[in-house]
Amino acid sequence: MTVWIDPVGGTYGVCAKDGNPGIPSHEKAWTLAPQLRFDLQAAAPTDAAGRVVAAAFDPEGTLTPDSITPLLLVSRSADRIGLVKTDDGWGYEIAPNP
DSSP states (O other): OEEEEETTTTEEEEEOOTTOTTSOOOOEEEEOOTTEEEEESSOOOBOTTSOEEEEEBOTTSOBOGGGOOOEEEEETTOOEEEEEEOTTSSOEEEEEOO
16 A cells, blocks of 8 residues: 655545556545645655655555655644654654654
8 A cells, every 4th residue: 555645736645556456446535724735855756646655555554664755744834743753763653843
């Protein structure tokens, strides 16, 4: 499974990972509130549709650690929250004003 974002369009969603033929995609997508935007903190890979791959999961459901794209959610008032690695390096958390 892939979690993707479209920073320009303000959409995000989940879909089957590219290269899994025969698996129905059952793709789901959502749109950010108009006052929010994605702010990528580093270059990131894209999927076949040109969307940024924010995270990828192996077939058994394990998060691929090197697949996490550093990003922030930023509001019009410049409030920020980020997806950051935990101090012990074993997980990720949402942090205010990273």
